Each structure stands twice: as structure tokens, then as C-alpha cells.
Amino acid sequence: MKFTIKLPTDLKEMSVEALLINEWLVPKKQRHFLRTKRHLFINGDIANFSHQVEGDDQITVIFDSEDFPAKSLSFGDQILGRSLILYEDEHLVIANKPDNMKTHGNDANEIALQNHVAAACNQTVYVVHRLDFETSGAVLFAKNPFVLPILDHMLRERQIHRTYQALCAGQVKQDKMIIDQPIGTDRHDKKRRVVVSRGGQRAVTHVLVLKRLATETLVQCQLETGRTHQIRVHLSSLDHAILGDAVYRGRKASRLMLHAKHLELRHPFTQEIIRVTATSESFERIMKKIVTD
Structure with a gap:
């Protein structure tokens, strides 16, 4: 996995290490790999953890299979998954779960919303939060294990509304x-x-x-x-x-x-406000x- 992220214009100056630890919440093991493999770049140049970064800098990180072991997930219905996606970018995807569908399966062979979204994205996606089987609406998934702990932290800190x-x-x-x-x-x-x-x-x-x-x-x-x-x-x-x-x-x-009905968060890398509205035909019909x- 290779990601290039442009830092927000108003980001205060800080060290690469501070960025990885405090802003991006990169786990210690993955920070070690970035350091030893020299897999981190500032504006295209190899950087070390003491280098300073500031707003509008472009940060590139590379992770291989040793850093984040690949996780397989059975694919569901690609067409259905695509019809349910409300928002998608390189790092996260938000889908509109129908009522009476599980967010994720209880075993490898069970097909649920996660599997349909994975098929639509043509890759494994990771559950950030879930809805009950009977509940419909917006569900957030991470598209890579790099952003997953960041979104998990945001959820715990009530930064995902x-x-x-x-x-x-x-x-x-x-x-x-x-x-x-x-x-x-x-x-x-x-x-x-x-x-x-x-x-x-x-x-x-x-x-x-x-x-x-x-x-x-x-x-x-x-x-x-x-x-x-x-x-x-x-x-x-x-x-x-x-x-x-x-x-x-x-x-x-x-x-x-x-x-x-609504899900809102500030994108962990771009700081853009993302707000989606999920509709439900069955809910509106009964109303x-x-x-x-």
C-alpha cells in the first residue's frame, strides 16, 4: 500500500514523529517499519522522524505485507454493494445498510453488508461500527488497516456523529x-x-x-x-x-x-467535513x- 496525503493548509508545524503518533495514530509496530525501511517521504524526498512538516506538505507512506498482513474477505454482490455506497474515497467508504441485513458475518462463509461493500470496492473493507440486524442506515468502513485505528479512535472520542x-x-x-x-x-x-x-x-x-x-x-x-x-x-x-x-x-x-439517517465526521487526513444522508424506502413507506x- 502506498499513500500520498497532502497535509491541511492550517496544520501547525510539527515533527514527522508527532504527525504519526498524535495526528494519524499510527501503531508503534508500523512506525518502526516506516523508520527502518525508509518508507516515508516529504514532498518526494526520504524523511526521518525528526524532520518538520507543515501545511500543504505532501507525505508519502509505503506499507508492505509485513507491515499490515493482508486479510481476505469473501465478496458479496458487487451490484448491490455499489447501489448502497453513499461516499467513497481512498481511505473510507460509507454505505446505506438495508433493514434485516447484518453489518458483518459471524463466520467466513456468511455474506453481509461488509461483503457486498468489499465486492463493490474490489478489496477488503474493515468495520468501524455496526448497526443492529433490524436497523437500517449509514455505516462506516475503513478501506485499509492504516486508517482503521484512526477511525476507531475518532469513534471512541465521539468525533464521528x-x-x-x-x-x-x-x-x-x-x-x-x-x-x-x-x-x-x-x-x-x-x-x-x-x-x-x-x-x-x-x-x-x-x-x-x-x-x-x-x-x-x-x-x-x-x-x-x-x-x-x-x-x-x-x-x-x-x-x-x-x-x-x-x-x-x-x-x-x-x-x-x-x-x-445521518453520519458526519472530519476526514482524518484532509480535514474535510464529510456528511452523508441515508434514505430508507421501507421506513418512509410505513411513515x-x-x-x-
Whole structure:
């Protein structure tokens, strides 16, 4: 793998080592290979780690199979994968996952969204975050192992912003609210999660009412944390279970009415703001039917 990256114009001057460690989060092992193999260049010239870089410099890095061992992934449907891609560049790809499709398979032979996206990109892609099987919407993948730890770090530091829409039962009275309730595993069913008074993981969901209907409310949810089933558990705990959510006793619907509508991040190398909007025909169809009934 060979990448040439033009540094953002407003980047402050720093050493190559600082760039690799603090800005790009390159793991220690890979930094060692870059140093010993002299596989790092500034504006076309071989550089060492003490050299200074600044805005608009072009940094080239080369990684071989020893640096990042190749990982194989079974390819899915190339045409389907291409139809689902919302954004793609040299380092990352964002796809619109349909409802009732896994983000990634549980074994090498299982085909999921990751495999379809890989077929469309004609290369292995790496999962940065996942959506539940029943949930639709925007999912981020890394296109190489170089950028993967950077995106993982951005996700942990809440620098990747995910906005969901959910149609839940009843009329949510508050226009805005913050649900700050820890979540733990249901001791009666390990597949379910519940709000707990102690011993759970911190979980915070920001909720904004978008539209009140006769017996439902369309809400927007933003995650401050990313716990399993977080939005589903939090809304259900307030007696506003999401329609179609059989696990959390939501009213019957032909699909889970939870959709990852927007995904936004600052590109780790170019600093460009990337914001995508994912649509779902099944979600909109059910919404339209409920509004007109």
C-alpha cells in the first residue's frame, strides 16, 4: 500500500514523529517499519522522524505485507454493494445498510453488508461500527488497516456523529430530552439489555421530537455513547418502545422503525467535513401509511 496525503493548509508545524503518533495514530509496530525501511517521504524526498512538516506538505507512506498482513474477505454482490455506497474515497467508504441485513458475518462463509461493500470496492473493507440486524442506515468502513485505528479512535472520542430517526409509541411530551441511564444485560435474557440502577455501562441518548402523530412520535436521536441496543432500550424504558421492536415489546410493524439517517465526521487526513444522508424506502413507506391512515 502506498499513500500520498497532502497535509491541511492550517496544520501547525510539527515533527514527522508527532504527525504519526498524535495526528494519524499510527501503531508503534508500523512506525518502526516506516523508520527502518525508509518508507516515508516529504514532498518526494526520504524523511526521518525528526524532520518538520507543515501545511500543504505532501507525505508519502509505503506499507508492505509485513507491515499490515493482508486479510481476505469473501465478496458479496458487487451490484448491490455499489447501489448502497453513499461516499467513497481512498481511505473510507460509507454505505446505506438495508433493514434485516447484518453489518458483518459471524463466520467466513456468511455474506453481509461488509461483503457486498468489499465486492463493490474490489478489496477488503474493515468495520468501524455496526448497526443492529433490524436497523437500517449509514455505516462506516475503513478501506485499509492504516486508517482503521484512526477511525476507531475518532469513534471512541465521539468525533464521528451519528443521527438516528425512530418512530416510537405514544406521544413524547418533552420537545427535547437527554436520557442518561446506564444499561446492563437482562439477567433473564442475555440477548436483551435493560436500564439498571447500578453496575451497568454509562449510556446517554439525546432525543429531539420531530413530529407528533395521533398515537406515535417521530424522534431524532443522537448517541453520546454507543451501547448495544441503546436507543431501543432507552425509549422502551420510558414506555415509548420503537414500532416493530419485538425484543423490547414495541407495537407490531413490518420492520423496526429505527434508521441511521445521518453520519458526519472530519476526514482524518484532509480535514474535510464529510456528511452523508441515508434514505430508507421501507421506513418512509410505513411513515406515509401511518400519517395517512
